Amino acid sequence: MTITADETSAPVARERLASSCVCCGSADLASSPAILMPFVADRAFGWAPVEIDDSWGLQTIRNGMAYTICKTLRCRQCSHLFCDIRFSDAEMNALYAGYREEAYVALRDHYEPGYRARNTGLVEIVTYKPGIEAFLDPYLRDPLTILDWGGDTGSNTPYERRRVSLDIFDISGKDVVPGARVVTLEQATSAKYRLVICGQLLEHTPYPSEVLAQVRKAMDADSVLYIEVPFETVMRQDTPDRETIKRHWHEHVNFYSQSSLTALLRTFGFDILDQNVLAINVAGSDVQILQAACRLAR
């Protein structure tokens, strides 16, 4: 019997600052100071870094640069590593509307000189679609209808030849590739798809369980959900206190381990069909990604 959305765990509570793990719900967290990088703080909050000098007239504060402070949290149960600041919907929109378009690139290049040049490599079509398709092939059935949740323009969506339709739900508001259709949240969650893709998204989202609660509405017993998140370098290191290493947070507010991704999916009503670590090269850099294929829990 298929579990309905109402029978799974409720999504993690919305908090400005997380007090529990966003993957498994545990409150057993290790904590260490960090900063939110200025580009993200400026775009999400309008908080630019400031230099405090004598003209401020502060009696108890030392002069120097002031940045947006946050905490790195590590779940002792599932080893998820995350930023304690959880963005609101309005802040997420401020951060991601026009993603990697001119205003975004100009501000980011201001804070992170050289970004504009690097971005040229990032917007190239990903070259690992065959790695996605090889991973998913054993679990998919035709006719292949696809929903790409957070799919941007659709240029990175796999199965260009095999798919019979491609719907894209994304807050970036960009034009999409020919043959694809932009859908609203209501349209996406009122249809059923053979394949739902959630690629390179859950590392950005403050409440991944909320995304999964919505995504499952677009699924039935024949649907496969493909999840892909970065397997960040610090998560691959064999070190017990990763929170003391991760000193800054950028757009990726969640760093997944294999166990935290597993915990997230199982906690929120999915059976995992397969998991894999894929090594790829993006814009000249060797990176690794965590892949998971799942279906609604039975």
Ligand SMILES: [Zn+2]
């Ligand atoms: Zn956890």
